[in-house]
Amino acid sequence: MRHVFATMGTVVSLDLAEPPVGLLPRIEGIFAEADARFSLHRPDSELSRINAGDVSLLDASPELAEAYALAAEWRSRTDGCFTPSRPDGLLDLNGVVKAIAMRDAGAVLESSGFEDWTLVVGGDVFASGAGQGRAPWSTGIVDPADRTALLCAIELRDPRRAIATSGSAERGDHIWSSTGPSEFLQVTVVADDILTADVLATAIVAGGDRMLRAACEGWSVDVLAVEHAGGLSVTPGFRSALAAAS
Amino acid sequence: MRKRAIAASVLASMGILTVGWQVGMATTVTPTSSSGDTASGTAGSSGTSGSSMTSDTGSSSSTASTSALKDGTYTGTSEQTRFGDVQVQVTISGGKITDVAAVHLTDEGGRSVQISNYAAPILRKEVLASQSAKVSNVGGATYTTDGYLQSVQSALDQASS
Numbered sequence: 001m002r003h004v005f006a007t008m009g010t011v012v013s014l015d016l017a018e019p020p021v022g023l024l025p026r027i028e029g030i031f032a033e034a035d036a037r038f039s040l041h042r043p044d045s046e047l048s049r050i051n052a053g054d055v056s057l058l059d060a061s062p063e064l065a066e067a068y069a070l071a072a073e074w075r076s077r078t079d080g081c082f083t084p085s086r087p088d089g090l091l092d093l094n095g096v097v098k099a100i101a102m103r104d105a106g107a108v109l110e111s112s113g114f115e116d117w118t119l120v121v122g123g124d125v126f127a128s129g130a131g132q133g134r135a136p137w138s139t140g141i142v143d144p145a146d147r148t149a150l151l152c153a154i155e156l157r158d159p160r161r162a163i164a165t166s167g168s169a170e171r172g173d174h175i176w177s178s179t180g181p182s183e184f185l186q187v188t189v190v191a192d193d194i195l196t197a198d199v200l201a202t203a204i205v206a207g208g209d210r211m212l213r214a215a216c217e218g219w220s221v222d223v224l225a226v227e228h229a230g231g232l233s234v235t236p237g238f239r240s241a242l243a244a245a246s
Numbered sequence: 247m248r249k250r251a252i253a254a255s256v257l258a259s260m261g262i263l264t265v266g267w268q269v270g271m272a273t274t275v276t277p278t279s280s281s282g283d284t285a286s287g288t289a290g291s292s293g294t295s296g297s298s299m300t301s302d303t304g305s306s307s308s309t310a311s312t313s314a315l316k317d318g319t320y321t322g323t324s325e326q327t328r329f330g331d332v333q334v335q336v337t338i339s340g341g342k343i344t345d346v347a348a349v350h351l352t353d354e355g356g357r358s359v360q361i362s363n364y365a366a367p368i369l370r371k372e373v374l375a376s377q378s379a380k381v382s383n384v385g386g387a388t389y390t391t392d393g394y395l396q397s398v399q400s401a402l403d404q405a406s407s
Contacts, residue, residue, distance in 0.1 A: 006394075010394065013383070013402075120399060122394075124385065137382065140377075140385070144386075147397065149398075165387050217363065221363075230370070234366065242372070244376070
C-alpha cells in the first residue's frame with residue numbers, strides 16, 4: 001500500500017505492508033512542520049527569520065537548534081566538506097532537515113508497531129523490515145546520464161537501512177564546494193541511518209576523492225561513486241549488494 | 247559468467263590503479279609464488295593496458311579468458327596511486343585471472359595500512375548487470391516536485407498504489 005504526497009519541494013513515497021490506520025496525518029505532519037520551520041522559500045519560516053536577522057539563533061526553537069547542532073557537528077566531522085553555510089552567508093539546514101524528518105517519520109512508524117515499510121523522499125530511501133525473515137529491499141539507483149534509466153540495483157538487509165544519493169548538478173543538494181568542480185557526478189551512500197547516508201553523500205560530492213576515502217575509512221558505509229567521465233567506483237560492500245540479474 | 251565478470255572487473259581495477267601492468271607483459275611483473283611457472287617469456291600478446299576503465303567494457307573480459315596466461319601468482323610493480331603506494335597481486339589459474347588483491351598499501355606517513363573498505367573502480371558492465379533486477383524503489387539525487395513526475399520512482403508509485 002503506497003502513499004504519495006508532495007512536501008518540502010519534493011515528493012514522499014511511503015510504502016506500508018499493513019494499513020496505516022490513522023498514521024498518515026502524523027507522518028505528513030512531520031514533513032509539513034519541517035517545511036514550515038526550515039524552508040528558505042517561505043519568508044515566514046523560522047530559518048528565514050533567523051537569516052533576516054529578525055530572530056537570534058540563540059532564541060531558536062529546540063527543533064532548529066538540534067538541526068543546527070547536527071549540521072555543525074557534521075561540518076566538523078567532514079572537515080568542512082559538508083556545511084550549513086551558503087557562500088552568500090545564509091544558513092541553510094536543508095542538508096540535514098530532510099534526513100531528520102525521515103528519521104523522525106521512521107521512529108513514529110516503529111513506535112506504532114509498523115515493521116515493514118519503505119520511505120522514499122526526493123530520491124533518498126529509508127526502510128525497515130528486511131533481514132528479519134523477509135526479502136531484502138531491492139532498490140534501483142538512477143543513472144545520472146539518463147534520469148529515466150537505472151544505473152544498477154542493490155539488495156539490502158538490516159542493518160543497512162538507508163540509501164542517499166547526491167549529485168553535483170542537482171538543485172537542492174546543498175553542495176557549495178570550495179575546492180572547485182567535483183570529480184563526482186553522483187555519489188550514493190548506503191548506511192545504517194539516513195542522516196549518515198545523506199550527509200556523507202553530499203560531503204563526498206563536495207569534497208571529492210579525499211572525502212570519499214575519509215568516508216570509507218571513518219564510517220560503516222557502502223558507496224557508489226560516478227565520475228563525470230562515467231567511471232564507477234564501489235566499496236566491497238556495495239559490490240556484494242548488487243542485485244542478481246533476473 | 248559471474249566469475250568472469252568479476253575477473254574482468256578486477257582487471258579493470260588494475261588498469262585504473264595504473265600499476266604498469268599489461269596482461270602478458272612479463273617485464274612488469276615478478277612471480278612471487280607459482281606452481282613451477284615463471285613470468286619470463288611471453289604469456290601472450292593480446293593484452294590491453296586498460297588504463298581507463300571507461301575505455302573498455304568488453305575486451306577486458308575476452309582478454310582475461312583468451313590470453314595464454316601462465317598459471318601462478320604475480321605481483322605488479324609498486325605504483326603511487328590515490329590510495330598511496332599500491333602493489334597488485336594477480337592470481338592466474340587455467341589461463342584466467344582468478345583473483346586480484348592489493349598487497350601493499352601505505353598511507354602518507356609511510357605506514358603500511360590495511361584498507362578494508364575503499365572504493366575501487368568497477369566495470370560498468372558488472373554494475374549494469376543488476377539493472378534487470380526487480381526493484382521496489384529508486385534512489386537518486388534529489389528531485390523536485392516537477393522532476394518527480396518524470397522519475398522512475400513516480401512510475402513505480404503509480405504501479406503499486
